[in-house]
Amino acid sequence: MRKSIALLSLAGASLLLSACGGGGLFNRARPDEFAVQRQAPLVIPPDFSLTPPAPGAPRPVDGSTAQQAQDALFGPPSARSAVESAVDNKAGIAATSIRSTVGDPNTATVSKGSVTRDIIGAPQGDGREAQAAVGG
Numbered sequence: 001m002r003k004s005i006a007l008l009s010l011a012g013a014s015l016l017l018s019a020c021g022g023g024g025l026f027n028r029a030r031p032d033e034f035a036v037q038r039q040a041p042l043v044i045p046p047d048f049s050l051t052p053p054a055p056g057a058p059r060p061v062d063g064s065t066a067q068q069a070q071d072a073l074f075g076p077p078s079a080r081s082a083v084e085s086a087v088d089n090k091a092g093i094a095a096t097s098i099r100s101t102v103g104d105p106n107t108a109t110v111s112k113g114s115v116t117r118d119i120i121g122a123p124q125g126d127g128r129e130a131q132a133a134v135g136g
Helices: 002-018 065-074 082-091 098-103 114-120
Strands: none
Touching: none
């Protein structure tokens, strides 16, 4: 009888202690310290007739942390040179439907000849099977 009580109490204690094994002391979930970003200090706006921002909308003054880091490293964007502006003006604006126009079967294309078709249609390989013919 005395052994059975000791055995039952040992089994009960081990059952209670098994609930404590949730992963150990050093294996618990912690907040990510790199996910925290600095917030600008609160200021009172000079005009109180401003409408409040929409919930969940990004702050209009700040911007993303990636943009802030890029501005800190490289500075503000520089003005375009005269050459860049001239190239941009000559290039113009591409049509928004350019991909559909190119893929259209009615689009006129230039035939590059049979040599180009043979090169494009050649089987893929490392070139060991390639042959050369010398004109004579």
